[in-house]
Amino acid sequence: MSEPVSALGGASFHGFATIREIGPLGMITLRAKGVKALDKAVKAVTDTKLPAPRRIEINGEKACGWMSPDEYLLIVPYAEVSATLASLAKSLAGEHHLAVDVSDARAIFRVEGDKAADVLRKLSPVDFEMLQPGELRRTRAAQVAAAMWAQDAGFTVVCFRSVAGYVMGLLTHSAQPGSEL
Amino acid sequence: MLILECPYCGVKAEETELSPGYEAHLKRFGPGASPEEFEAYMFARKNPKGVHFERWRHTYGCGKWFLAARCTATLEVFGTYPAQVSEPPADIIAKIQARRPGWQPDGKVTK
Numbered sequence: 001m002s003e004p005v006s007a008l009g010g011a012s013f014h015g016f017a018t019i020r021e022i023g024p025l026g027m028i029t030l031r032a033k034g035v036k037a038l039d040k041a042v043k044a045v046t047d048t049k050l051p052a053p054r055r056i057e058i059n060g061e062k063a064c065g066w067m068s069p070d071e072y073l074l075i076v077p078y079a080e081v082s083a084t085l086a087s088l089a090k091s092l093a094g095e096h097h098l099a100v101d102v103s104d105a106r107a108i109f110r111v112e113g114d115k116a117a118d119v120l121r122k123l124s125p126v127d128f129e130m131l132q133p134g135e136l137r138r139t140r141a142a143q144v145a146a147a148m149w150a151q152d153a154g155f156t157v158v159c160f161r162s163v164a165g166y167v168m169g170l171l172t173h174s175a176q177p178g179s180e181l
Numbered sequence: 182m183l184i185l186e187c188p189y190c191g192v193k194a195e196e197t198e199l200s201p202g203y204e205a206h207l208k209r210f211g212p213g214a215s216p217e218e219f220e221a222y223m224f225a226r227k228n229p230k231g232v233h234f235e236r237w238r239h240t241y242g243c244g245k246w247f248l249a250a251r252c253t254a255t256l257e258v259f260g261t262y263p264a265q266v267s268e269p270p271a272d273i274i275a276k277i278q279a280r281r282p283g284w285q286p287d288g289k290v291t292k
Contacts, residue, residue: 053190053191054190054191054192067243068189068190068242068243068244068245069189069190069243069245071243125194125195125197125198137192138190138192138241138242138243139198139241139242140197140198140241145240145241
């Protein structure tokens with residue numbers, strides 16, 4: 001069995017905020033709409049309720065985020081992905097849905113510090129003053145798609161693994177000491 | 182800067198988070214249509230100076246297509262609405278007429 005490796009091997013940078021590439025993290029894309037058993041199926045795997053539009057429900061290492069009217073992002077520990085997929089397949093059997101392991105297709109970053117929002121403010125067309133706690137915002141970070149939410153005195157940023165180096169470069173440059181807003 | 186509210190996720194998305202899809206409410210003419218009808222469907226766009234109905238996609242957000250009514254002369258946005266309709270909904274038309282008295286959905290202005 002090969003060891004899972006995160007996109008940048010846990011790279012980090014200490015500027016006016018701290019950037020850390022974390023992971024590998026188990027991520028599952030769940031697509032379903034109007035499925036009755038959906039809230040129970042999600043509750044069984046992440047022990048959270050089904051998030052309202054644009055929200056993310058966080059429960060320790062697990063989370064469920066609302067990505068679009070028919071798409072959810074499930075976050076679980078990397079080792080639990082196959083068990084989670086099996087649980088979803090069982091509880092949603094016969095219902096029209098799609099659950100796919102996308103853990104290795106994504107990179108995930110933590111931006112931490114008092115001025116963490118300033119790092120992201122330079123990269124995304126988002127009003128961070130209006131971003132509610134527990135709100136998942138899908139947007140762009142400079143030229144690539146990203147999803148971000150506030151968590152534990154900082155932000156978590158998710159992007160595609162293929163652009164992990166680009167996003168790390170963006171965050172690093174944006175967090176250069178002396179470039180605070 | 183153009184800001185449109187996505188009717189699916191409620192994000193007030195800035196133009197760079199969206200992709201344009203050009204004129205909305207086109208009636209498709211495919212196999213069996215006359216060459217003139219197909220040419221009109223393919224190439225002829227209304228493009229009035231003023232109220233436009235457009236398709237937009239929330240590319241960097243929820244990824245859904247939606248429709249927007251806006252004025253290309255003043256950049257005023259009258260509203261956005263889900264794409265599962267074949268003509269502008271009544272509340273959008275009412276909003277346009279409140280701002281543009283005499284404006285009619287067919288593009289004609291009655292005095």
